[in-house]
Amino acid sequence: MRLELREITKQFPGVLANDRISISADRGKVLGLLGENGAGKTTLMNILSGLYRPDSGEILIDGEPRLFSDPADAITAGIGMVHQHFMLVPVFDVVESVALGAEPVTGLVHTFDRATARKRVVELSAQYGLHVDPDAKIEDLPVGVRQRVEILKALYRKSDILVLDEPSAVLTPGETEELFAIIRGLAAGGTTVIFITHKLNEVLEVADTITVLRRGRVAGTVLPDETSREELANLMVGRDVELTVTRSPAKPAGVVLELVDLNVRDDRDSMAVRGVNLEVRAGEIVAVAGVQGNGQTELVEAITGLRQVDSGSLRIGGQVVEHASPRRVSDLGVAHIPEDRSRDGLIGSMTVEENYILDSYHRDPYSNGGRLDWKVIGEKAEVGVREFDIRTPSIETHVGALSGGNQQKVIVAREFSRPVQLVIAAQPTRGLDVGSIEYIHRRIIEQRDAGAAILIVSTELDEVLALGDRVAVMFAGQIVGVLSSDQATKEAVGMLMGGVH
Amino acid sequence: MTASAAPANVAPVALSEGHRRAQRAARIRGVIFAALGVMGLSFASGTMSHDVTFRFWLQQQGGDAWEFHAMAGVIWIIAALITGIGGILQLWRGASVSWRRWMALAMPFWIAAIIGTLLAGKPAVLTNLFAGSLEYAFPIAMGAFAAMICERSGMLNIAIEGKFLLGACVASIAASVTGLVIVGPIVAALVGVGVGWLMTWLAIRHRVDQIIVGTVVNFGALGVTNFMYLRVLQLNTNLNTPPTVEAIKIPLLSDIPVLGPILFSGTPYLYLALVTMVVLTYMLFRTRWGLRLRASGEYPQAAGTVGVDVIKIRYRAMMLAGALAGFAGSYLSLHSAGSFQINMSAGKGFIAIAAMIFGGWNPIGAFGAALVFGFSDATQTLLSSLGVDVPPQILTSVPYLVTIVVVAGLVGRVRGPAMAGQPYEQS
Numbered sequence: 004m005r006l007e008l009r010e011i012t013k014q015f016p017g018v019l020a021n022d023r024i025s026i027s028a029d030r031g032k033v034l035g036l037l038g039e040n041g042a043g044k045t046t047l048m049n050i051l052s053g054l055y056r057p058d059s060g061e062i063l064i065d066g067e068p069r070l071f072s073d074p075a076d077a078i079t080a081g082i083g084m085v086h087q088h089f090m091l092v093p094v095f096d097v098v099e100s101v102a103l104g105a106e107p108v109t110g111l112v113h114t115f116d117r118a119t120a121r122k123r124v125v126e127l128s129a130q131y132g133l134h135v136d137p138d139a140k141i142e143d144l145p146v147g148v149r150q151r152v153e154i155l156k157a158l159y160r161k162s163d164i165l166v167l168d169e170p171s172a173v174l175t176p177g178e179t180e181e182l183f184a185i186i187r188g189l190a191a192g193g194t195t196v197i198f199i200t201h202k203l204n205e206v207l208e209v210a211d212t213i214t215v216l217r218r219g220r221v222a223g224t225v226l227p228d229e230t231s232r233e234e235l236a237n238l239m240v241g242r243d244v245e246l247t248v249t250r251s252p253a254k255p256a257g258v259v260l261e262l263v264d265l266n267v268r269d270d271r272d273s274m275a276v277r278g279v280n281l282e283v284r285a286g287e288i289v290a291v292a293g294v295q296g297n298g299q300t301e302l303v304e305a306i307t308g309l310r311q312v313d314s315g316s317l318r319i320g321g322q323v324v325e326h327a328s329p330r331r332v333s334d335l336g337v338a339h340i341p342e343d344r345s346r347d348g349l350i351g352s353m354t355v356e357e358n359y360i361l362d363s364y365h366r367d368p369y370s371n372g373g374r375l376d377w378k379v380i381g382e383k384a385e386v387g388v389r390e391f392d393i394r395t396p397s398i399e400t401h402v403g404a405l406s407g408g409n410q411q412k413v414i415v416a417r418e419f420s421r422p423v424q425l426v427i428a429a430q431p432t433r434g435l436d437v438g439s440i441e442y443i444h445r446r447i448i449e450q451r452d453a454g455a456a457i458l459i460v461s462t463e464l465d466e467v468l469a470l471g472d473r474v475a476v477m478f479a480g481q482i483v484g485v486l487s488s489d490q491a492t493k494e495a496v497g498m499l500m501g502g503v504h
Numbered sequence: 505m506t507a508s509a510a511p512a513n514v515a516p517v518a519l520s521e522g523h524r525r526a527q528r529a530a531r532i533r534g535v536i537f538a539a540l541g542v543m544g545l546s547f548a549s550g551t552m553s554h555d556v557t558f559r560f561w562l563q564q565q566g567g568d569a570w571e572f573h574a575m576a577g578v579i580w581i582i583a584a585l586i587t588g589i590g591g592i593l594q595l596w597r598g599a600s601v602s603w604r605r606w607m608a609l610a611m612p613f614w615i616a617a618i619i620g621t622l623l624a625g626k627p628a629v630l631t632n633l634f635a636g637s638l639e640y641a642f643p644i645a646m647g648a649f650a651a652m653i654c655e656r657s658g659m660l661n662i663a664i665e666g667k668f669l670l671g672a673c674v675a676s677i678a679a680s681v682t683g684l685v686i687v688g689p690i691v692a693a694l695v696g697v698g699v700g701w702l703m704t705w706l707a708i709r710h711r712v713d714q715i716i717v718g719t720v721v722n723f724g725a726l727g728v729t730n731f732m733y734l735r736v737l738q739l740n741t742n743l744n745t746p747p748t749v750e751a752i753k754i755p756l757l758s759d760i761p762v763l764g765p766i767l768f769s770g771t772p773y774l775y776l777a778l779v780t781m782v783v784l785t786y787m788l789f790r791t792r793w794g795l796r797l798r799a800s801g802e803y804p805q806a807a808g809t810v811g812v813d814v815i816k817i818r819y820r821a822m823m824l825a826g827a828l829a830g831f832a833g834s835y836l837s838l839h840s841a842g843s844f845q846i847n848m849s850a851g852k853g854f855i856a857i858a859a860m861i862f863g864g865w866n867p868i869g870a871f872g873a874a875l876v877f878g879f880s881d882a883t884q885t886l887l888s889s890l891g892v893d894v895p896p897q898i899l900t901s902v903p904y905l906v907t908i909v910v911v912a913g914l915v916g917r918v919r920g921p922a923m924a925g926q927p928y929e930q931s
Contacts, residue, residue, distance in 0.1 A: 090805055114792075115790060
């Protein structure tokens with residue numbers, strides 16, 4: 004079906020989230036909707052899925068104006084949503100998850116007709132090549148498969164228009180490729196696909212047309228063949244953006260982080276890090292590449308004192324820290340940018356200034372015999388906000404209310420406000436927009452040039468290649484290869500990531 | 505920098521912290537079990553001449569009986585041996601022994617031995633003990649079902665206690681006024697529905713914390729019923745003399761020897777608890793209603809985005825739970841007591857919540873847990889009625905001690921609905 008949005012406007016208190024946005028997507032085509040965080044993509048999607056009502060403007064399906072007052076209306080109209088945060092009940096199995104809300108029932112008390120639902124799920128997954136075990140529990144499935152379940156959910160409801168919100172944010176490069184294949188298959192079968200993302204490469208790869216949003220407005224609509232990454236980035240941000248940060252060659256000095264035969268177990272008690280040997284020197288960036296779940300999380304937690312080391316040795320600046328507490332590690336001058344910023348990096352319901360001192364509230368000048376000196380804290384936080392260009396209404400704003408990019412800047416500002424000899428940055432730019440990525444990368448390189456040792460863990464190949472003076476690839480808990488920056492090509496690293504060496 | 509891929513067949517790594525902890529716990533348990541075994545044997549030596557007589561009515565109360573005779577010492581020896589072997593196995597095999605099963609096996613013998621010893625030769629009728637367990641289990645099971653429906657839908661309902669009290673009070677009045685016993689439970693259930701609606705309205709519409717709503721209802725119910733009792737019912741005793749619910753013998757089934765008098769000669773309350781258990785299990789896990797209810801409690805956004813009305817589901821769940829809890833409250837005043845008394849629920853509403861957790865948010869499990877609590881109640885009644893030489897304060901605290909032991913120690917890691925108590929905002 005052909006979908007058209009005409010002059011959609013949505014005003015929130017203080018923000019004009021959508022300002023006369025018009026987009027259209029033809030039957031069997033993929034529309035890429037590109038924009039930074041806060042550009043109005045999510046609002047537009049919520050309007051399309053019936054969660055919000057536009058203040059003005061029309062939604063037309065096959066030329067007919069439609070009005071959605073709740074999600075059920077949008078579903079009836081044939082619009083299927085795949086949300087960025089999967090809308091799946093962890094303890095349900097695949098059949099239950101797919102059928103929820105549209106369950107086939109029998110009998111007086113509406114017994115759930117599982118057999119019929121299961122049959123449909125199996126048929127659909129065969130028809131569209133969405134391989135998934137219908138009886139598996141959601142919580143046991145990897146994210147890539149969960150996303151297939153989400154797509155099945157939409158197809159089960161006979162959706163002709165599929166909207167995917169940041170679908171690759173949680174996927175590995177391999178899973179992303181599979182997703183693109185699925186999207187192309189769906190489009191070839193006549194489904195209209197709207198692909199919302201902030202990743203330039205992805206829209207260029209999969210979209211038939213690209214509409215770029217900026218600050219609630221359409222900044223331009225282009226065809227992938229007639230545009231470039233640079234033009235798209237310019238449309239998104241409104242200025243020229245350096246997509247790859249320039250950096251001078253590293254000048255490595257003494258060893259700061261030294262891991263010898265390190266073994267670490269995961270939560271399920273199986274060995275996640277197996278005999279890892281690694282050195283990171285002052286003044287260099289070592290980037291650890293690898294598909295999510297190959298021991299990187301446990302490695303970082305072990306280094307920062309958040310997880311018990313099983314065996315092996317771990318030294319930071321010559322000090323033995325295998326069994327050190329997180330505070331002791333941080334006192335050694337270790338900055339930690341954690342993988343999951345809302346869980347491990349910030350306390351969303353606390354203010355910017357409170358989060359700014361989370362690592363040093365107990366010390367001079369913030370604490371004075373157990374009493375917090377809010378005047379000094381406020382002054383220092385203001386400095387951090389200015390220096391790191393954190394866009395926040397005030398330092399008393401709850402951190403949870405800021406955009407992802409600004410939240411990450413709060414963490415970076417906090418971690419870099421102390422003297423630092425080692426930076427551990429896990430997925431430092433996950434979910435951030437182009438402008439913020441550039442900014443964070445620059446700050447990390449500044450730290451390197453100031454003489455800190457940097458360990459970056461990332462599943463984004465582009466990031467690893469852009470930043471790493473050396474690239475170490477992790478697979479199944481082991482470091483399967485270390486490449487210098489001129490050896491590290493996409494192909495070489497990609498092969499190692501897949502376990503081929 | 506050195507980065508070598510470690511050889512694939514790594515030498516066996518030292519046991520992890522988690523393993524060590526489990527092994528240590530198993531050793532400690534093993535020592536405790538073994539010590540209990542030795543203790544049991546030492547009791548045995550002192551009670552070898554101690555006669556234990558357990559009686560079961562064959563057909564009906566006071567009729568022919570089947571008797572079980574044994575020396576208390578023998579029961580002690582069996583209990584001690586099972587416990588001791590379990591302890592030795594744990595010391596020897598470590599954490600791989602499923603100690604909960606050993607404990608479940610030894611427990612009945614320990615209980616029989618303790619009761620037998622305390623009786624000091626007096627014969628005891630166990631039919632009453634078991635039938636009593638079932639009867640006492642009724643309000644706890646029903647309260648657990650009510651709390652479970654709420655939590656499965658994502659609402660936290662700690663006001664079971666308050667609804668018990670209100671239900672007991674209005675049931676007594678309604679049945680007294682009309683003279684019809686059936687009116688009591690119906691009115692109690694309706695009051696429960698109203699309280700359930702009020703709680704949901706406060707929690708959803710006005711975003712009052714659900715724990716606070718529950719606490720307010722509990723204390724409010726206590727205050728209101730105290731007032732009613734002291735100022736109204738005591739002055740007009742005719743308002744507090746309801747007809748009581750009589751036992752109904754189920755034809756044929758009640759004639760089964762031994763089992764008949766225990767299982768099939770109870771009051772309608774008992775049968776209703778069993779029916780509710782079966783129906784609720786089916787409804788929760790096999791129907792559309794159950795699927796949507798559980799989705800609302802686990803991940804309301806997931807339900808909301810596919811067009812399920814989470815708010816409506818939660819209102820209905822709370823009202824249904826109110827009906828069950830109010831109905832269960834009527835048992836307190838209309839069953840054996842025959843009148844409403846101050847604070848007559850005596851914490852049963854909280855024990856019901858413990859039973860829900862112990863039973864793993866599952867109707868059958870919750871009923872089993874309620875039986876454990878009912879049994880401890882019935883044991884207390886049995887012992888005090890036989891005039892056993894134990895301070896009554898200790899006896900009456902047995903059910904609560906059992907609650908603490910069960911919830912703190914026996915319940916392994918059970919997982920309730922993920923979002924219970926979390927407000928859901930429909931955007």
